[in-house]
Amino acid sequence: MEWLKTHRNDAILIAALMLLGGALAVFLYATRQDGGYVSVQMDGQTVMELPLDEDTQILLGEGGEFTNLLVIESGAARVAEANCPDQICVNHGAIRYEGESIVCLPHRLVVSIEGGPGNDIDGTAG
């Protein structure tokens, strides 16, 4: 506790940052909602929207230089394989809640979860 006396400003800064980060996390967690569909963006353009409740596998960027294998399985989406150097998108794991996303920066790819059930995709399909 000697440290606290000599480093009061440091301790205040750390506590303030932790509280702010924690508050942001709690806010995001409390307002999270199950997603309805998976949106795929490449180069900032939405190229695909797929329902989360239908299991499927799609090779994104097929035939091109960059490929990412998108797998939708039991209500969650993940990138199972990719030929990017860092494999961050593969290591990211599965996403299922609205607003969650997987990013493959080298390939300028964003896979994100959008909207709850009964979204406008169902509307247009129905």
Added chain:
Amino acid sequence: MKASKVARYGLLTALALALSWLESLLPPLGVPGVKLGLPNLAIVFALYRLSWKDACVISLVRVVLVTLLFGNGAALAYSVAGAALSLSLMGLLKRTGKFSSVGVSVAGGVAHNAGQILVAMALLETSRLAWYLPVLWISGTVAGVLIGIVSGVLVKRVPEVK
């Protein structure tokens, strides 16, 4: 430039580069971007032992070299943004004289992560990275505390080179 300064630049840049490499060998910690920030040991050390300007030069050279060796163009943009925001904030906080290396390094860690996210959002033209913020915010704080403690000890114990 004096020879001793050239030698120090070289030494600290090499150290920062070696620490980047060492960090790339560690297993991923679950979420991309969550890391210890080992190279920051060399940067914080430079900030205290040399000057803010010297720390900036070393950091920039490290980022460029790391990109050439292990990275790609997109990574350069967000690494530079993270490093720039981090160094600006660390310089400011150090100047107030109210914080030790721990507080300075914590602010640097959080700013580094926030800068990277902001540029990633801009590059990918998406705001869907909100989930990363609290995670990287807190991991940046924790990593900053650890780096701050270690570099504080280093600044105190490593003998001054004449």
